[in-house]
Amino acid sequence: MPELPEMETYRQLLIPRLAGKAVTGVQIEREKSINVPAADFTAAVLGVRVQGISRRAKHLLFHMEQNRVLLLHLMLGGAMVWGTPEERPNRTVQVELAFGGDRLYFIGLRLGYLHLHQEEEAVRLLRKLGPEPFDPAFTEREFIGLFGQKRGYLKTALVDQSVLSGIGNCYSDEICFTAGILPQRKLDSLSEEELVRLFQAMRSTLSEAASHGGYMDIPLFKGDTLTGGFDPLCRVYDREGEPCVRCGTAIARVDFASKKSFSCPGCQH
Structure with a gap:
């Protein structure tokens, strides 16, 4: 299961590739990997820009325009792949987000999820987590x-x-x-x-x-x-x-x- 270092690596590598870019396409292959109907998910993120990416514990938060957040937990076996349609991974893709000519493929989300929330709701859901190991206040x-x-x-x-x-x-x-x-x-x-x-x-x-x-x-x-x-x-x-x-x-x-x-x-x- 991806842990703090893996999710932090994803965050650092994805920021320069995603920040400021708008979602130009959405493909949902497994609706259980999201928390709202596929049509509602697509309508909520299509054309919306990624403003930033943060990490909390083993989660990644894709902060979108309009006060929306995509909350990712890869759980056991989940991973992401970034590339062109020709570089699509040879594995089952549960969710695919297009950003122009590039795609962000979410694979192995049999237990993991990519949930759509309002910013305040995402903060509330993560409040139950313990302190971050690198938080300066956690002495x-x-x-x-x-x-x-x-x-x-x-x-x-x-x-x-x-x-x-x-x-x-x-x-x-x-x-x-x-x-x-x-x-x-x-x-x-x-x-x-x-x-x-x-x-x-x-x-x-x-x-x-x-x-x-x-x-x-x-x-x-x-x-x-x-x-x-x-x-x-x-x-x-x-x-x-x-x-x-x-x-x-x-x-x-x-x-x-x-x-x-x-x-x-x-x-x-």
Whole structure:
């Protein structure tokens, strides 16, 4: 599932391609991927310009004229491709938006969605999410206070979007590895020093991942060399059996709380 670094990569790459451009065509192949009838969706966005793109947690918000927002969540298996009709991906396209000679293809939206909202409604829907990891107001002390009052497993809290937004299976494991802490640790067993390490690991891991384009391996457009650049840099996620880059111990997969998790039993404690 695309997480914060993947959605931030999409945002940065799409802004110069979409900002100021009007939607010139709409094609809906799967009406369940949107939240209003296809005819109403088309009428609402056709001819309307994209004023900007923002990100909140794992969502992208396409801010349109007339106080409208297209709220995107790719969920599991979703992706976007930007290109000409000749570059249409060889996959089922659920929604297609045309911008002159180019298209933005939304693929894999079996669970994901592209919903149309008024700006105020989109803000209200996202209000339930936890703080952004890079929000300047979300300080080390705020992090310690937030996690210090929770119970349960560390990984469960890291991926809970109501606790902290934007982190999923991949980066929760990578953050725990960087901090040297096992993801199956109970929160009430963590010391303040360990929580500080987790906060610092969260910031450094997500920054590194975003600067390398995240781990998704589907290029956004032809010639895209950024998207997916972090995949070979993952230290533990999906690396079961491989030697730890820090101590050489074989990376282990441990499933708990209905989630798969990868860690090093040699140098994570």
